[in-house]
Every structure is written in C-alpha cells, then in structure tokens.
Ligand code: ATP
C-alpha cells in the first residue's frame with residue numbers, strides 16, 4: 001500500500017470517530033458516472049458507506065455525474081438507461097430520498113458555474129500529474145485526449161464544494177482528485193475569504209476491489225459483477241475469474257491478487273475476516289473458493305436484487321426521485337454561487 005493510501009486509511013478511521021460523535025456536523029457528497037451498471041466494487045467501496053452515513057443522521061448528496069461520461073468517450077450512449085439503472089441501485093441499497101438528495105449535475109447550472117473560478121486556481125502542470133487521469137487516459141476509448149479529461153477533477157471539485165460537502169466516501173482511485181478539490185478549496189479561501197470546507201475522503205474496508213480479471217473492477221472494463229445481475233450470471237462471471245496455479249487458497253493481496261480479491265469478496269459478503277475465510281477454504285482450491293464466493297455474493301445481494309425489481313415496476317416514482325433531488329440541488333447551488341459572487345466581488 002503506498003503512503004498516501006495509508007494516510008487516507010488512518011484519516012478515515014479518525015473521521016469515523018468524529019462522525020459517530022457528531023453526525024449532524026458533516027455533509028456527504030459522492031457519486032457515480034452513468035456509464036453502466038453499478039457493481040460490487042461500488043457497493044463495498046462506497047455505496048454501503050453512503051447508506052450507513054445517511055442512517056447515522058449525516059446529510060447525504062448522491063451525484064449522477066452525467067457530464068463526466070464524456071471524459072473518455074465521444075458520445076454518452078444509453079444515458080437514460082444508465083441513469084435509471086443507477087437510481088434503481090440507489091433505492092435498492094437503501095438510499096432514502098426523504099433524507100438524501102439524488103441529482104445529476106447537468107441539471108444544476110449554478111454548480112457548473114463554479115468550474116470557471118476553480119479552473120483559475122490550478123495549473124496545467126498540476127492537472128497533468130494526476131495519476132488517476134493518466135490511468136483513465138490509458139483505458140480511454142478515444143484516440144485523442146479531450147480537455148474535459150484533464151479538467152474533470154476540477155469539475156469534481158465543483159460537484160463536492162457546491163454543497164460544501166466535507167466527507168466524500170470514495171474508492172482509492174479518487175484520492176488524487178480529492179487532493180485537487182482540497183487544493184482548490186484552500187486557494188479559493190485564501191484568495192477570496194473563507195467559503196469552502198477542505199473535504200476528506202472516507203475509504204471503506206475495500207477501497208480497491210478487483211474485478212474478474214484481477215484489475216480494478218470497473219463498469220467500462222467488462223470485469224465487473226453488477227448489483228442487478230441475477231444468480232446465474234453471477235455464478236458464470238465468478239467461474240471465469242482469474243486465479244493462479246497455487247492449489248492451496250491463502251489471502252495474500254500483494255502476491256496473489258486474483259485469488260485474494262475473490263477471498264475478500266466472500267469475506268465482505270459474509271461480514272468476516274478474509275484470512276479466516278481463506279484458511280477455511282484452504283485445500284478446496286480455486287473451485288472451492290469460487291463456490292464459496294458465488295454463494296456468498298448471491299445470498300448478500302438477494303434482498304437488494306428483490307427490492308431493485310420492485311422499484312423497477314414503478315419508474316414514474318424513480319424519475320420523480322431525481323426531479324425532486326435536482327430541485328433541491330439547484331437551491332443549494334444557487335445559495336453557494338451567491339456566496340462565491342459576494343466573495344469575488346462579481347455582481348449579477
Ligand atoms: P468507469 O469504468 O466508467 O470509470 P467505475 O467502475 O470506475 O466506472 P465510477 O463511476 O468511476 O465507477 O466510480 C464511482 C465510485 O465508485 C468512485 O467513488 C470510485 O472510487 C468507486 N469505485 C469504482 N470502482 C471501485 C472498485 N473497484 N473498488 C472500490 N471502489 C470503486
């Protein structure tokens with residue numbers, strides 16, 4: 001684990017203590033790109049934390065980052081379908097629209113206006129150094145890198161800061177972006193007066209879940225197990241997951257990433273320790289491991305999948321959740337933009 005991840009893990013533990021003591025003091029913003037179905041990496045990396053914090057009494061904003069679909073592709077394909085899929089997943093896992101605000105940033109003009117002053121606060125060199133942007137360029141479907149790809153961490157700063165989010169439950173890949181958001185908040189406050197918090201990332205016990213090919217589970221890499229997949233599809237995907245030649249199952253993420261990510265997945269679904277799970281499987285080998293994982297995932301996801309199917313019967317309600325969330329997000333964004341105008345001395 002590199003040093004910055006280690007520091008973020010320690011900071012997350014401290015944040016958890018503060019959140020438990022005084023949940024009303026914090027505001028959570030986090031979100032997903034509508035580029036495909038949400039998967040188990042999302043669930044254990046961030047979705048579960050959103051619901052837990054909501055239930056703890058923290059105000060939660062959930063963003064569907066529709067403009068950011070265009071960072072690494074020319075057109076936003078099947079956008080409505082993906083947006084509705086995300087909404088179904090949120091409701092199925094327990095996001096409660098009465099307590100949490102779900103919105104898409106293209107519907108919130110005042111949020112997007114923050115991008116302009118924010119862009120002036122970071123250098124081109126700083127944007128070019130971002131390791132997640134470099135990784136995403138490597139996996140991009142475009143032949144040329146767009147300006148939006150370089151600037152999307154700044155757009156993300158607008159996403160987080162428009163509602164003064166100070167806790168951001170994310171996966172490990174988002175840490176470099178959070179640093180840019182913190183830098184922008186700090187520089188804005190220094191230049192124009194204190195308006196924004198400096199938000200912290202909140203990592204879960206699975207900040208980087210691997211997919212069936214033993215690289216980061218991602219919607220766009222064809223290596224994910226969707227929350228909404230059925231039991232047979234789940235079994236099929238796990239059956240073809242990458243393992244290794246060592247017959248005896250152990251938990252060793254550094255040297256056995258494929259096997260260990262399957263062990264971790266079972267452990268997360270069973271709320272157990274991965275070392276214990278690996279020890280129990282031991283000589284049962286890869287076949288035994290895959291059997292355990294499949295059963296654990298399907299048992300854990302069954303109630304979520306059932307609720308998802310129920311909500312899918314009432315898409316009118318599901319769309320209304322987004323409309324109401326957008327209305328609230330617009331009010332919050334307008335208020336923040338007014339403060340920014342005041343601080344910068346611009347008039348309307
Ligand atoms: P895409 O391939 O389109 O980039 P993605 O699977 O990376 O999709 P995002 O919408 O980019 O999903 O990420 C949404 C949130 O989920 C972010 O907070 C990200 O850190 C987290 N996340 C994504 N993949 C994982 C993973 N494999 N493990 C843990 N967290 C993850």
Ligand code: MG
Nearest residue numbers: 033173218219
């Ligand atoms: Mg991503």
